[in-house]
Amino acid sequence: EALSGLPDIDTITATAREGRAEVVAGLRRNADIRAAVADIETEVDRITVLPGDAEAPVIAEVEPDELAVEVILSGAADPAALKAEAERVRADLLALPGISQVEILGTARDQIVIEVPEAVLRAYDLSLPALAERIRAEDADLSAGQIETGAEAIQIRADDARETPEAFRGIRLFRSDTGATVELGEIARIYETFDESTEAIGRLDGQPAVHLVVNRVGDEQIVEQVDAVETYLDETLRPRLPGTIAAAVWRN
Numbered sequence: 001e002a003l004s005g006l007p008d009i010d011t012i013t014a015t016a017r018e019g020r021a022e023v024v025a026g027l028r029r030n031a032d033i034r035a036a037v038a039d040i041e042t043e044v045d046r047i048t049v050l051p052g053d054a055e056a057p058v059i060a061e062v063e064p065d066e067l068a069v070e071v072i073l074s075g076a077a078d079p080a081a082l083k084a085e086a087e088r089v090r091a092d093l094l095a096l097p098g099i100s101q102v103e104i105l106g107t108a109r110d111q112i113v114i115e116v117p118e119a120v121l122r123a124y125d126l127s128l129p130a131l132a133e134r135i136r137a138e139d140a141d142l143s144a145g146q147i148e149t150g151a152e153a154i155q156i157r158a159d160d161a162r163e164t165p166e167a168f169r170g171i172r173l174f175r176s177d178t179g180a181t182v183e184l185g186e187i188a189r190i191y192e193t194f195d196e197s198t199e200a201i202g203r204l205d206g207q208p209a210v211h212l213v214v215n216r217v218g219d220e221q222i223v224e225q226v227d228a229v230e231t232y233l234d235e236t237l238r239p240r241l242p243g244t245i246a247a248a249v250w251r252n
Contacts, residue, residue, distance in 0.1 A: 008027050013026075025040060067251075068225040069222075072209055073085060074246055077244045082209075082245065085210075085241070086104050086212060098225055100220065104210060105212075106211050109157060110163075111193060112155070114190050115188060116189075120187050132149045138172065139168075
């Protein structure tokens with residue numbers, strides 16, 4: 001409310017969660033940034049009613065990212081191969097001078113699948129939900145939303161590069177009747193795959209597609225970024241791509 005009447009403010013977005021609140025003020029085009037920040041500081045300083053244990057408000061100027069150029073890879077290729085190529089292209093683009101931020105969009109999410117034969121579950125007096133709880137209890141970094149229990153397998157959304165089949169195989173579940181430690185990899189088939197839902201995968205003309213978005217950050221120059229990306233496509237990327245994958249500038 002204190003900021004809503006300031007002349008250079010265009011939008012105000014406020015979010016709050018336990019222990020933190022954030023207000024983002026968007027400025028009008030051609031606004032005097034220094035004057036706007038000074039006005040915001042003045043209004044915030046006037047606020048005297050804050051929770052007793054709250055720290056002093058922090059005001060920071062943040063420059064939003066701006067799209068410079070978007071590249072699309074598409075074709076009659078396996079989604080896994082297309083994603084792997086997109087990751088190579090991202091690494092190449094980040095190595096170019098003047099480019100520091102590249103996002104990959106439209107790829108299937110990595111997931112770990114854990115399959116245990118029904119007979120093995122019965123032998124250890126386990127169910128898949130109970131096994132999922134044991135896995136979650138052993139992996140402190142695994143959030144509740146990452147793990148799902150289906151009728152025949154457990155699916156784990158791999159949000160962290162450390163979440164690999166090898167990492168899960170070594171999870172200690174319990175001790176057997178002989179006193180030996182039983183690890184997950186001893187009773188389960190564990191492998192990596194993709195969640196190939198239609199919401200996860202981009203498509204162009206009915207074929208799988210992946211987008212790479214190059215953003216301008218700070219004082220990076222958009223024209224130079226676009227030129228560098230187009231030169232990379234012509235001289236490096238297209239000559240090495242297999243015939244099943246095409247690369248093009250989607251927008252800039």
